[in-house]
Amino acid sequence: SQTIHQWPATLVQPVGSPLSLECTVEGTSNPNLYWYRQAAGRGLQLLFYSVGIGQISSEVPQNLSASRPQDRQFILSSKKLLLSDSGFYLCAWSEGLAASTDTQYFGPGTRLTVL
Amino acid sequence: ILNVEQSPQSLHVQEGDSTNFTCSFPSSNFYALHWYRWETAKSPEALFVMTLNGDEKKKGRISATLNTKEGYSYLYIKGSQPEDSATYLCAFESGGYQKVTFGTGTKLQVIP
Numbered sequence: 001s002q003t004i005h006q007w008p009a010t011l012v013q014p015v016g017s018p019l020s021l022e023c024t025v026e027g028t029s030n031p032n033l034y035w036y037r038q039a040a041g042r043g044l045q046l047l048f049y050s051v052g053i054g055q056i057s058s059e060v061p062q063n064l065s066a067s068r069p070q071d072r073q074f075i076l077s078s079k080k081l082l083l084s085d086s087g088f089y090l091c092a093w094s095e096g097l098a099a100s101t102d103t104q105y106f107g108p109g110t111r112l113t114v115l
Numbered sequence: 116i117l118n119v120e121q122s123p124q125s126l127h128v129q130e131g132d133s134t135n136f137t138c139s140f141p142s143s144n145f146y147a148l149h150w151y152r153w154e155t156a157k158s159p160e161a162l163f164v165m166t167l168n169g170d171e172k173k174k175g176r177i178s179a180t181l182n183t184k185e186g187y188s189y190l191y192i193k194g195s196q197p198e199d200s201a202t203y204l205c206a207f208e209s210g211g212y213q214k215v216t217f218g219t220g221t222k223l224q225v226i227p
Contacts, residue, residue: 036217043219044159044204090158101147101166102208102215106158 002027006091006107013114019064019078021110023091026072032096033074034104035066039087050074051096086114117141119207121218128195129226135191136221138205142186147208150179150190153220154201162190162203195225 003026013019025031035047046059048066056066063082067075074091088111092104120139128134140148147166153159163172168183176193192199202220209216 044217046215046217101149101164103149103161103164104159104206104215105161108158 002093002105004091004093004105004107006089006110008110009108010111011113013081013112015083015114016080019076019081019085019112021076021089021091021112023074023076023107024072025074025093028072028093028095030071030096030098031093032102033068034092034094035074035076036090036092037087038090039084044090048076081114083114086112088112117207117209117214117216119205119216119218121203121205121221123221124219125222125224127224127226130195130197132195133191133193134195134223135189136203136223138188138190138207138218140186140188140205140207140216140218141209142184144209145183145186145207146210148181148183148188149206149208149215150188151204151206152201153204159204190221192223195223197225197227199223200225 006023033050036044038044050056050068053068064078088109090109091107094102094104122137147164149164150162151159152162163179165181170181172179178191181188202222204217204220206215206217
């Protein structure tokens with residue numbers, strides 16, 4: 001069966017510090033991968049998605065970036081965090097073109113607080 | 116930017132009451148409509164995916180309907196229980212390349 005891991009679970013970082021969140025998926029090949037953020041009192045905002053190694057699409061302009069160095073690994077990064085980067089970050093995967101619809105499966109999330 | 120709206124934003128119901136909420140989405144370029152349940156301290160979990168106008172899906176006490184012509188889906192919960200307390204998200208999948216846009220969710224609190 002497929003599993004998705006995210007770490008760390010919680011993170012408190014000062015403004016201006018770098019960020020690296022990691023997500024890995026097991027039990028599937030060539031998944032679509034997604035990074036979402038939920039800011040306080042708001043819905044899920046898609047940040048990045050990837051359909052393959054090295055292929056990243058950005059949905060919103062921001063100071064975050066994403067990379068996919070391996071098929072089942074997705075990394076969210078920032079060189080300098082802003083206060084507005086605080087939120088709950090979710091990684092998700094889907095079967096992509098192998099499935100008829102894009103049902104997504106979410107990781108446990110990372111609670112990021114920028115002080 | 117696709118407009119996917121959910122209403123109400125939140126609601127409280129008594130245990131045993133039935134309830135329903137709405138997801139509105141664009142009526143053009145429809146491919147699929149997803150419902151997810153997001154319990155506190157957990158990850159969103161897929162409930163249903165519907166692709167055809169008039170689709171109805173059911174899982175236990177929870178069911179959903181779909182009207183693609185007018186662009187809405189209803190989620191129904193019959194005889195609400197405290198364990199139904201969660202945020203319910205809908206997600207509109209548009210044609211082309213399976214682009215998914217999430218609504219802001221309906222937060223349900225079932226009071227024992």
